[in-house]
Amino acid sequence: MKKLVVLTGAGISAESGLKTFRDSDGLWEGYNIEDVATPQAWQCNPALVQEFYNERRKSVLEAQPNAAHYALAKLEQKYDVTIITQNIDDLHERAGSTKVMHLHGIITRSQSSVNPELTYPINGWEIGMDEVCELGSPLRAHVVWFGEDVPMIGPAAQICSKAAVFMLIGSSLAVYPAAGLISYVRPEIPRYIIDPKIPDVATRGTLIRIQEKATIGVPALVNKLLED
Numbered sequence: 298m299k300k301l302v303v304l305t306g307a308g309i310s311a312e313s314g315l316k317t318f319r320d321s322d323g324l325w326e327g328y329n330i331e332d333v334a335t336p337q338a339w340q341c342n343p344a345l346v347q348e349f350y351n352e353r354r355k356s357v358l359e360a361q362p363n364a365a366h367y368a369l370a371k372l373e374q375k376y377d378v379t380i381i382t383q384n385i386d387d388l389h390e391r392a393g394s395t396k397v398m399h400l401h402g403i404i405t406r407s408q409s410s411v412n413p414e415l416t417y418p419i420n421g422w423e424i425g426m427d428e429v430c431e432l433g434s435p436l437r438a439h440v441v442w443f444g445e446d447v448p449m450i451g452p453a454a455q456i457c458s459k460a461a462v463f464m465l466i467g468s469s470l471a472v473y474p475a476a477g478l479i480s481y482v483r484p485e486i487p488r489y490i491i492d493p494k495i496p497d498v499a500t501r502g503t504l505i506r507i508q509e510k511a512t513i514g515v516p517a518l519v520n521k522l523l524e525d
């Protein structure tokens with residue numbers, strides 16, 4: 298089976314009701330990123346950070362996968378598909394995709410605040426301020442904050458370098474190191490970008506541009522790839 302690699306960003310989940318942040322002037326649900334998504338924010342105001350991610354988790358649990366998530370799952374009928382997602386939601390898995398790598402973690406799990414390798418399932422939508430890991434330290438959301446390492450970036454780059462077909466969906470390509478993954482994809486293979494507002498950085502090179510919302514552009518491209 299041909300290896301098909303998909304890199305997704307917040308845009309693929311926008312039509313499931315989960316807001317992106319670069320579409321709203323660099324705010325994420327009304328918050329400055331520095332106030333809620335950095336190690337410094339957790340040090341200064343852990344209750345605010347916990348509450349922010351509890352609210353995001355509630356929204357994720359209430360959201361449903363959309364036609365783009367389902368179409369990517371259907372691609373597995375004919376391709377060896379790996380999805381590398383920057384998203385912290387679990388909509389790819391719920392749509393049926395079986396190989397999903399979460400570069401920035403997944404909000405449905407909690408994480409020890411002293412050892413990022415200790416992660417746990419969460420019962421419901423809330424992590425309480427009194428909940429602790431097995432080492433006795435507070436639990437936080439299992440997400441990679443700005444300024445933290447992205448442990449999966451090496452394996453993700455390897456996967457990109459082996460792709461025979463590549464798709465980029467709904468990412469502003471403004472968040473590094475994830476945005477740099479595209480440079481590991483061999484330029485001679487078919488490389489598609491689907492976004493209603495193609496980011497400037499992606500206009501260089503030979504990406505095949507599909508200027509559509511994910512729920513329109515992704516199912517159409519998937520149908521074409523399944524027929525090829």
Ligand code: NAD
Nearest residue numbers: 306307308317318319383384385386467468469494510511
């Ligand atoms: P971004 O917010 O920086 O950019 C969103 C991109 O999606 C833009 O290019 C925009 O034009 C495009 N877009 C908007 N509506 C779309 C649609 N209907 N179909 C297709 N594309 C659409 O997103 P990013 O590049 O992923 O970076 C944001 C960071 O914030 C990520 O690291 C992610 O972890 C986090 N985040 C995650 C979620 C989520 O898990 N659903 C939501 C918001 C932010």
